[in-house]
Amino acid sequence: MSTALAKCLLALLIERVHRFQAFLDEVSPLCTNSELQLVGMYEALINSVEVEEIKPSAVALSLLSQGAEEETSQDIINTVVPMLLITSVELDTLLAAADVFPKLQPRPESYEFVKRLFPTNVYENSALAVVLWSDYNFGELELRGYIIDKMKETIVALGLEAAEGTAAERRLDTLQVKPIVLYLAQLEKGNPLMWVPLAHEVAHSIEEEHNISAAVITGLISKLNLEPEEAATELDFLKSWLPEFISDEIALRVLGPSYYCAFATFSILEPAPMDKPSTHPPPWNRLEMMKQHCTLPRTEDIINYFAELVSERRQWDEKLSGSQPIELTIVDWVDVYNEVKHQVETLAGDIDGTGRASWETSMTLATERLRHALPVSSSVQGGNEQLKSMNALVLQIMHKVSELGVQTAPQEDAVVQGLMKRLDESIDNYRERPCEPSEIIGAGWIEKKTQLEEFSRDFLGDLPSFTPVKQWEVLDERVQQWKGRSTLIDSLLTKSLEITPILRLFGGA
Amino acid sequence: MPLNELQIIDRLTRSDRKRIVVTPIIDLKAQLGPSSLDVRLGSNFRIVKSQLYTHLEPTKPEEEIERAVNRYTDMITVSDDPLEDGFVLHPGTFVLASTLEYIRLPNDITARLEGRSSWGRIGLLVHTTAGFVDQGYSGTLTFELCNLGSIPIKLFVGLRLAQICFYETMESLHPYANRPYAKYMGQIGPAASAFYKDPEFQTLRRLRS
Numbered sequence: 023m024s025t026a027l028a029k030c031l032l033a034l035l036i037e038r039v040h041r042f043q044a045f046l047d048e049v050s051p052l053c054t055n056s057e058l059q060l061v062g063m064y065e066a067l068i069n070s071v072e073v074e075e076i077k078p079s080a081v082a083l084s085l086l087s088q089g090a091e092e093e094t095s096q097d098i099i100n101t102v103v104p105m106l107l108i109t110s111v112e113l114d115t116l117l118a119a120a121d122v123f124p125k126l127q128p129r130p131e132s133y134e135f136v137k138r139l140f141p142t143n144v145y146e147n148s149a150l151a152v153v154l155w156s157d158y159n160f161g162e163l164e165l166r167g168y169i170i171d172k173m174k175e176t177i178v179a180l181g182l183e184a185a186e187g188t189a190a191e192r193r194l195d196t197l198q199v200k201p202i203v204l205y206l207a208q209l210e211k212g213n214p215l216m217w218v219p220l221a222h223e224v225a226h227s228i229e230e231e232h233n234i235s236a237a238v239i240t241g242l243i244s245k246l247n248l249e250p251e252e253a254a255t256e257l258d259f260l261k262s263w264l265p266e267f268i269s270d271e272i273a274l275r276v277l278g279p280s281y282y283c284a285f286a287t288f289s290i291l292e293p294a295p296m297d298k299p300s301t302h303p304p305p306w307n308r309l310e311m312m313k314q315h316c317t318l319p320r321t322e323d324i325i326n327y328f329a330e331l332v333s334e335r336r337q338w339d340e341k342l343s344g345s346q347p348i349e350l351t352i353v354d355w356v357d358v359y360n361e362v363k364h365q366v367e368t369l370a371g372d373i374d375g376t377g378r379a380s381w382e383t384s385m386t387l388a389t390e391r392l393r394h395a396l397p398v399s400s401s402v403q404g405g406n407e408q409l410k411s412m413n414a415l416v417l418q419i420m421h422k423v424s425e426l427g428v429q430t431a432p433q434e435d436a437v438v439q440g441l442m443k444r445l446d447e448s449i450d451n452y453r454e455r456p457c458e459p460s461e462i463i464g465a466g467w468i469e470k471k472t473q474l475e476e477f478s479r480d481f482l483g484d485l486p487s488f489t490p491v492k493q494w495e496v497l498d499e500r501v502q503q504w505k506g507r508s509t510l511i512d513s514l515l516t517k518s519l520e521i522t523p524i525l526r527l528f529g530g531a
Numbered sequence: 532m533p534l535n536e537l538q539i540i541d542r543l544t545r546s547d548r549k550r551i552v553v554t555p556i557i558d559l560k561a562q563l564g565p566s567s568l569d570v571r572l573g574s575n576f577r578i579v580k581s582q583l584y585t586h587l588e589p590t591k592p593e594e595e596i597e598r599a600v601n602r603y604t605d606m607i608t609v610s611d612d613p614l615e616d617g618f619v620l621h622p623g624t625f626v627l628a629s630t631l632e633y634i635r636l637p638n639d640i641t642a643r644l645e646g647r648s649s650w651g652r653i654g655l656l657v658h659t660t661a662g663f664v665d666q667g668y669s670g671t672l673t674f675e676l677c678n679l680g681s682i683p684i685k686l687f688v689g690l691r692l693a694q695i696c697f698y699e700t701m702e703s704l705h706p707y708a709n710r711p712y713a714k715y716m717g718q719i720g721p722a723a724s725a726f727y728k729d730p731e732f733q734t735l736r737r738l739r740s
Contacts, residue, residue: 047601050598050601051598051601051602130574130608130610395669395717396552396554396633396635397554397633397719399554399555400554400555406546409543409544409546410544410546412540412544413540413541413544413545413546416537416540416541416544417541419537420537420541445540449540449559449560449563450560452556452559452560454554454555454556454557456555510717513717513718513719514633514719516719517633517671517719517720520573520574520575520631520719521555521631521633523611524557524571524574524611524631524688524689525555525557527611527689528557528558528571528689529555529557529558
């Protein structure tokens with residue numbers, strides 16, 4: 023399993039380097055001349071990460087495919103995995119420092135993605151915005167604090183707020199709408215597969231509005247017959263983590279396995295907080311809860327694929343940090359998960375996104391369209407059967423016309439006219455159903471998993487059979503191919519999200 | 532000879548490699564003509580900020596000219612909300628846009644992008660010169676929009692702006708997808724010109740360096 027983690031990390035890091043390069047390409051036309059010098063420096067740094075860390079790791083890993091001795095393999099794994107983990111941290115550090123560059127705008131399709139996931143009532147009296155952020159700190163911007171910080175003097179001058187006073191006195195009463203401002207990592211601007219955490223952030227506002235955390239605590243005390251004093255300490259620290267579990271559960275309900283896949287991918291790449299004082303629960307617990315609750319048919323394959331990789335990453339993190347999993351003493355994690363699920367189920371009306379979507383559709387879209395490099399914006403009602411039946415009618419007409427030895431469908435031939443009438447009806451009834459964003463993203467994750475498996479199988483397999491010089495050439499070519507596949511899937515998913523609202527508008531759906 | 536409507540439906544509904552893909556087809560009945568298929572306007576426009584440059588110097592290094600091309604054009608996205616404003620194309624203005632539809636041609640079909648009469652009558656050109664699509668091409672088609680009329684034209688996303696005619700040929704030995712300089716393969720929006728990537732410019736750069 024270790025090689026699988028190393029190969030997956032390698033694939034994800036090549037992609038991240040590619041996204042970094044794309045970010046620099048996009049931002050550079052906006053840069054001043056002095057900022058362009060910084061861009062050049064960044065390009066050099068990114069290039070050195072690729073040449074000095076990622077590619078040597080790839081060559082080392084390829085030796086494993088040669089059937090090296092188990093002991094040697096383990097040595098390589100012991101060298102390669104920590105190296106890749108360090109590379110990931112290095113890239114993150116670079117990214118955090120890239121804040122100096124001009125700000126890019128999020129793609130409009132990311133709004134389509136977020137808005138369509140939840141019913142419209144979630145956004146009533148609210149203003150939704152997505153802002154790009156320098157690092158991978160997905161989150162919800164506390165707009166009020168941000169405004170006050172940026173516009174303190176103006177706000178005081180306008181008399182909207184006193185310079186001093188209690189928090190209650192410092193309310194911005196003029197703000198009539200509820201702002202939902204979401205962070206999106208700027209490297210993921212063009213990667214719809216990683217827009218998925220935005221759903222979790224919207225879920226936070228739903229969770230807060232309905233006060234679900236308190237309901238979970240009350241439910242736990244009641245179901246486990248706990249004395250509040252007895253459970254105080256444990257429930258107290260759990261309380262700060264519950265919003266995360268609840269928002270995960272909501273996001274899982276609206277997005278299905280895609281949310282699990284995105285979160286798992288993030289957890290494979292990012293170092294995880296492992297201790298109790300952290301603001302967020304350990305990802306292992308969150309993923310465990312999601313795995314237990316993701317019970318849609320035919321999802322085990324994709325969930326298990328990512329679950330195994332995450333489990334491996336967890337072992338490495340524990341090994342490197344010396345930390346141990348967090349144990350609860352009074353309540354059990356399963357009780358917490360079940361109560362979260364129970365309370366989130368009471369929100370069904372507010373989060374019926376999955377009611378409109380289908381994992382089956384995602385699977386069909388992935389195999390019949392995305393695999394063949396086509397957008398996944400819609401599915402033909404009646405599917406391939408509808409297309410086959412139309413094609414059969416056309417062929418019958420063409421055959422009959424050919425038999426009659428004429429150029430066009432003759433008006434006087436009853437058979438041809440009958441067939442034409444049926445074809446016209448088929449044309450009248452031809453409809454394409456716009457896919458839901460969760461179906462589109464689901465198809466994307468299914469294809470991504472297939473690509474990662476192909477990478478794991480084919481990317482390094484025959485590398486050791488080449489001479490060292492040739493190895494480097496082959497590696498260069500394959501890295502470019504892998505980057506190309508990543509760009510293609512980004513483009514097709516983005517195009518799909520662009521198309522669907524227009525299809526809905528003009529298609530009458 | 533262009534394919535007629537029967538041949539177009541045949542190609543659109545086949546399950547083999549001779550299939551023409553046009554996706555999405557929002558309203559087949561409205562879009563299908565006797566020998567053409569209407570296509571719609573996508574939401575992205577690329578406009579030129581001509582005040583920034585005197586000209587583009589194609590013999591500069593490729594990265595430099597690519598940066599300049601990106602710098603002198605801006606991508607604008609028009610909302611799909613019909614209650615919001617569309618894109619106003621003023622007389623004499625030239626912008627790039629693209630089809631809403633993603634298109635894939637088999638190796639034995641070429642296509643031509645043509646204007647629609649209704650738009651032509653108010654002076655809208657949908658392409659200025661490059662309306663031909665090679666066998667094997669995949670991606671959106673680019674509109675080179677120009678308003679030759681005397682009044683501004685307001686455009687909305689999803690409008691049927693043009694039509695494609697398909698022509699059957701012998702199967703190409705070198706379809707667009709396999710060409711070494713397939714600069715626009717797989718594009719999903721109005722990509723800026725990549726004329727400087729032509730091999731002739733590489734030769735010129737080499738000679739001048």
